[in-house]
Amino acid sequence: MNATLAIAGATFGEAVRKRILIVILLIALLIILISPAFGPFAGGRGARTLIISFGFGVIQLAGTFIAIIMCTGLIPTEIERRTIYTILSKPVQRYQFVLGKFFGAVGTLGFMYLMMGIVFLIATRLALGEFDGRIIPGLLMFFFQSSLLAAVVIFFSTFVSPLVNYFLSGGVFLLGNLLSSFLETIQRNPEVTPITRIPVQLLTIILPNFANFNVQNPIINPEQVITDPVAYTVQTIAYAIVYIVMLLVLSMLIFNQREM
């Protein structure tokens, strides 16, 4: 536990001082800050929807970039620089290393979301004159979306190079966002044969469903009606946690066998 925490701490400390991640964060903060200025273009009640949706969009995009850019290098860089040898030659189990890296990444994401969330709350409060109830649950959902993505990237990083990982995890993120609605569409269409439907169904089940987390964004999910938002949020977060645990277990199994 000690070792896992120490590795998480070191990972966090390095990540929050990494220039590229700071630049992404600063750009996101700037856009969130000035985004209320776009509100009046929609007019009336549409202005609120636009401001909230736009802010969420920026936060989600920044979270996605941060997760992918940070996590692709997390393990490969350690191997390339041989730092990992000094760690694994100490009383550290390999699974602790993987866990430490993941928790460090999640800690970094948490820090970034906290920054963006605070600025988002202030900016919307100033523009709308009140706090919008969707913001905090929405931030929570996007934070778990990014954490799940981080687990996907770390999983791939135990066996592919960073470059391949960018494409793989980027692809999984896109598919995971689109597949469930695509499946709904083809299920409604009687002309689609099982030969097309079943592979899509399978992929939808296997790949992580990232779309569930987008529900708080009023523009992406205009018609979806959620009867019990609390239960939905809890369910979606539980899904993220279960999926993350699965990915981490797989990562540890692969990493245990890995030669460096």
Added chain:
Amino acid sequence: MSDLAIKTVNLTKRYSGLWSKHPVEAVKNLNLEVYRGEIFGFLGPNGAGKTTTIKILLGIIYPTEGEAYVLGQPAGDPKNHYKISYLPENPYFYDYMTGREILTFYAKLFGITEPERSKRVDELLDRVGLSRAADQPLRTYSKGMLQRIGLAQCLINDPELLILDEPTAGLDPIAHIDIRDLILELRNQGKTLFISSHQLSDVERVCDRVAILNKGMLVRLGKIEELLAGGYVEIIADKVTNNVLEPIRQLGGKASLHDGRLIVEQPDDGSVDRVIDIVRAAGGHIVSVKPYRRTLEDLFVETIQGGKSV
């Protein structure tokens, strides 16, 4: 078993890359025993398999065949890692951390808690001469400073066995001496050191025994004095007459005489005194007596080039 710090039995490692058809046999049938309390030099040309062997000892990679034991336990047992430490070749650490932070990080991996932790980190920074740079980020450190931090992290757990991969590579002469002194100091504390190095003069000065590896195979193993035996002493004398040549040659040396100047290459086996006696008894005048030791470099070149022609 317990008097052995390291033992390998028919250790073999083949790297079989996913894309390469021919596996590289980096270590072949290596049998090695390193005793507790000695400084063991692990030598060999580039690509000989030194780092590969070390990585197996640490459990970073796994042997294809054979076995490896460290302090009596199978290699790679993390519990064993409380008692060992490792300095990789050309180590890099986290860029944004300071020297103090990285040592604190490594101390945490051993579960060392405050206030012991800060005390030990300060001591180590002092011991490797980095107290003044302790709060500078590592990315501003020179190569030599990184190497010193690497050594400091090796000492954080007061290990019984230190495995050092090229500890003096790329260091200036003063730093060489510092590190050599540190290594000798550690030996005097009863620690075992397993050192891979290309700095043969350093190895010759500090190591008790050496192994030379070539193309994954052990080609030489022994005590330094024994491996380097076979040096000679050159004796030069003037005003020497012809009649001494025969008795000197009978002592086993190579002797030549020109214009009264005698040059003898005498094996360094205690017969040097007798040569000198003969020369002086015959009225000769000793000009110089100079020992010529074989160096580890001679042995290394001989071993590796001899190995090639076989």
